[in-house]
Amino acid sequence: MRNFYKKTITKVLIIVSFLLFISGFSIKPVIEVSVNIIGNENIEKITKSVFLSELLDTNKFTVTLVDNIKHLFFEMNLQDLLSTENVILSKREYSKGTLSVILYLRNLNVRKETVEYVRNDVSGDYIYADGKYIRVIQGAWFKFDGKNYIQDENGIYVKGTDGKYYSALAFYSRVPHENTYYVLDCSISYTLNVESTDVKKGTFDTHLSVPLVEHRYDPYNNKLLRIEYPSSDILDRFAKSISFELASRLMDLRKLYGFVENVRMPRVLIDIGSIDGVKPGLCFGVYDGNNYIAELTVARTGGDYSECEIKYIKKGAKIERGFSVVEKKPDFVIPLGISVLYMYHPENLGDICAEFSVKTLDIHREELSSVAFGLSYDLSSSVTDTFHVSYLHRMFSSPVYFIATLKIPKDSASHITLIPMMGLNVRFGIFxxxxxxxxxxxxxxxxxxxxW
Structure with a gap:
């Protein structure tokens, strides 16, 4: 009896330990995909075909498109967008986002294309070069020794019937035939929503062409083969094309993102940390809904949080708990300026001044101070006669700047004259x-x- 209890307790402990181990795995977040297809009256006017009726009257195309999008996003790791590479993911899944796709079918028609040449690398006697098909001597290869072309079976050149030599990568046979394609014009709208926030959305038009009937050459039996694709293949090709179009627009979303946890100016705490792959120095943008309002730089990280420093915040904006943060590249800001001024002097017509300045910016990226270098053109004498250096500093939070200027006039006596001046500079936008x-x-x- 004692052994029975001992074995039972051991089994219970093993089961409990296993359950605790499994519960430590992170549940895999996934993005659910939904597709809605809308066909307009132009589609209905087209001659009914098996493929067209399937497209309009069944859910086959919708299912195929959803499967293709999910498969492609799995390959590009978009399904793991919200997970961390450093945490073991269990097989359990939960929906943390949705990708909604609306496909507007504008027009679907059949296009026939007359083709004269078909690929035939075994016995073809044409190559494509210089924008045209050129007949060549079949089976004869040449190499170039620097001066002449010498026949050699290991060469990479062929000789055309025009007497010229060409580098050949593919061969063709001249067999006129006609290929048939389905051409689909459509507009696609998509919205990627994560935790009730639209991460990305947009609309784009696309023009897709998928073969219905193609031809291939059988060099061993010396005949042209006609290949007619079943509707399932056509649906799959259309779906693959659309999913690749979507993927190209969502590739930049493979970034870290989270939410603001706490704000203590000038620091912000966000709810993702080192276990999510956050490292010091990473840059995040802060969004109030879809509006970009601030830029953060990670100062230090914890396991599930990061402390960030505010590098920029839009004037009048306020960062609040729950605002979304998305990994981004630092904003490219050039703290330089150019000014063109007219300065009036009582004793003459005045000067036209051109200035180049190097600025110091505040947290709102507004000018705090600057050093300017300029040249003045005297309207009376029509010469450039004065170089000046100025220092400007903003007074409080107003658009008024204190300015100190040192002018160095051009002097014919070859000695330097310094004229210090001071005053005020007021800015209203670009004026x-x-x-x-x-x-x-x-x-x-x-x-x-x-x-500027």
């Missing part, structure tokens, strides 16, 4: 107003222009 005066108030300038 600038500027007022300067010398330290002793003996001279002043006033003007404005455009700044």
């Amino acid at each position: 600038t107003l500027r007022a300067l005066t010398t330290i002793d108030l003996s001279n002043f300038e006033i003007g404005g222009g455009i700044s």
